[in-house]
Amino acid sequence: MGKLTDVQIRSWIKLGERFEQRGDGDGLYLCYRESYAIPVWKFRYRLAGKQRIMNIGSYGQLSLADARKTAKEMSARVALGYDVAGEKQDRKREAIAKIEAEKNAWTVAKLADEYFERVILGRWKHPNIVRSRIENDIKPVLGKKKAEDVRPRDIDEMLQIIIKRGAPTIANDVLRWCKRMFDFGIKRHVLEHNPAAAFDPSDAGGKEVARDRWLNREEIAALFQAMREKAGAFTIENHYAVRLLLLLAVRKEELIAAPWREFDLEKGVWHLPEERTKTSVGIDIPLPPLALETLHELKRLAGGSAYVFPARKMQNRMIPHIDLNTLNAALSKHIKPKLKDVPNFTIHDFRRTARTHLAALGVDPFVAERCLNHKLKGVEGIYNRHDYFDERKKALEMWARLLSALEDGRADYNVVPLKKEIAAA
Structure with a gap:
């Protein structure tokens, strides 16, 4: 049985009683420093003759019962030779690295903007036609996807949306620009394969024929x-x-x-x-x-x-x-x-x-x-x-x-x- 109770802890918080540590046993203790808004659970253990301390959560996040359960699980891992504090730091670094990777990931929207700025803008006579296809047809369907994660089925889905609204010529244009955009991405080492490469006009708007429609x-x-x-x-x-x-x-x-x-x-x-x-x-x-x-x-x-x-x-x-x-x-x-x-x-x-x-x-x-x-x-x-x-x-x-x-x-x-x-x- 531990030495702390929830009644005690709530009383300390209410009175604003600060302390460095109040132990509960098995390496678990509570710390309530002046700089803390709420008491923090800490776990102390020894590994290879060295003492290690790690935070396991605030009292607001972990109840007394949950803190004891966590400390017990960590004690078991320490007994098997694991450095639980080191594992926590590794997980934190991995999480930060993942967040950074997501933030810096080449989405289709980012690739499309880069392609437009470096290849189209300033070189093509009517760049806004390409910009219109990017903004109205490519980004709404593929924009948030990572460029490397786009699959042929995603290209087909995008083309079918355009075809169903009765715009086969635009579907052909979008396919053409997608092929060029993803080829540009391959050159920039953003992706390794062009997901639109296998498609041709028959998969989009079909062979274009001269129109003869006029309004009487x-x-x-x-x-x-x-x-x-x-x-x-x-x-x-x-x-x-x-x-x-x-x-x-x-x-x-x-x-x-x-x-x-x-x-x-x-x-x-x-x-x-x-x-x-x-x-x-x-x-x-x-x-x-x-x-x-x-x-x-x-x-x-x-x-x-x-x-x-x-x-x-x-x-x-x-x-x-x-x-x-x-x-x-x-x-x-x-x-x-x-x-x-x-x-x-x-x-x-x-x-x-x-x-x-x-x-x-x-x-x-x-x-x-x-x-x-x-x-x-x-x-x-x-x-x-x-x-x-x-x-x-x-x-x-x-x-x-x-x-x-x-x-x-x-x-x-x-x-x-x-x-x-x-x-x-």
């Missing part, structure tokens, strides 16, 4: 009607983005990442520089009245931001404008469910939509192609350096009038063909 007048009118009905959930900024993408026939990343310094609203021109175009060809885009009206409103909404579509939330994504996937996600969540009778379309189909309607309005093919900033082909492209600015301006003004009628839901979609208008001018 009724479908465009239905799209704008759905956006009006979902006003609030589908923000006015998203609405304006759709309007400008249809009207100006630019690529999504060209508009979403556009800074205000590229726009001369007084002269009605968007100076899109070559470093932000897919074709590496800069172009001056004429801005019809509908575009200017929209941009003036967006500038008011931007609240002094340097970007037409500034980031809407606090983001740690290294981009000052909205994510490239924001508009896609908003359309999928709020608008497409209301367009059940409209075949599926993508934002990139807006360019084909504009091109088709420009042709229907009688726009010269050369002019229509330059509206999309396509290079003229063959000898014509080599020797014809005319930019068709005035012709493009008239074409986009014609298209803007039609688009405005469709957006307003007006029944009369008849617009004078451009060729007749030019002839009458």
Whole structure:
């Protein structure tokens, strides 16, 4: 039977009675120094002729009965020749080492950021496209995993999530970037095997074929009607983005990442520089009245931001404008469910939509192609350096009038063909 009782210990604590040691027998004693907030159990033993002392826990952690049980177990190990204090220190060092290893571990998120900063940023023309795939598709599924722990089944799970949301092209892109990212990790000795190596497009989005989808007048009118009905959930900024993408026939990343310094609203021109175009060809885009009206409103909404579509939330994504996937996600969540009778379309189909309607309005093919900033082909492209600015301006003004009628839901979609208008001018 030990010498201490719980009643005694609680009394010492209540009275604040301090002491170096009060023994209980079998090497167990209680210490209550001035610096201690609560008494501490200690175990004293001898090993190889040397005395050892170790803490085994506070009175708040171990009751008297538990402390005696622990001391008894330790006495038994000491009798077998084990250094229990040394074992405790070893366990502590192992725990600290494990914590440090976890803290310094190469997660997929860390590997992706390193890959982006060292390989993509500053080298790729449109780095935000890669950043979007990393943030929206790779990190949510694999980000917290250690890079070395990722298995092919994890890659398959990620791809299936993308495929099920109806984005096969994005699935192919994500697979391609994952392969490159994990190869980068192998070079940096982060992992030994690429978990995505065995996959090919057939496991992701399949073979990509050229799309031919475009929206007719009724479908465009239905799209704008759905956006009006979902006003609030589908923000006015998203609405304006759709309007400008249809009207100006630019690529999504060209508009979403556009800074205000590229726009001369007084002269009605968007100076899109070559470093932000897919074709590496800069172009001056004429801005019809509908575009200017929209941009003036967006500038008011931007609240002094340097970007037409500034980031809407606090983001740690290294981009000052909205994510490239924001508009896609908003359309999928709020608008497409209301367009059940409209075949599926993508934002990139807006360019084909504009091109088709420009042709229907009688726009010269050369002019229509330059509206999309396509290079003229063959000898014509080599020797014809005319930019068709005035012709493009008239074409986009014609298209803007039609688009405005469709957006307003007006029944009369008849617009004078451009060729007749030019002839009458």
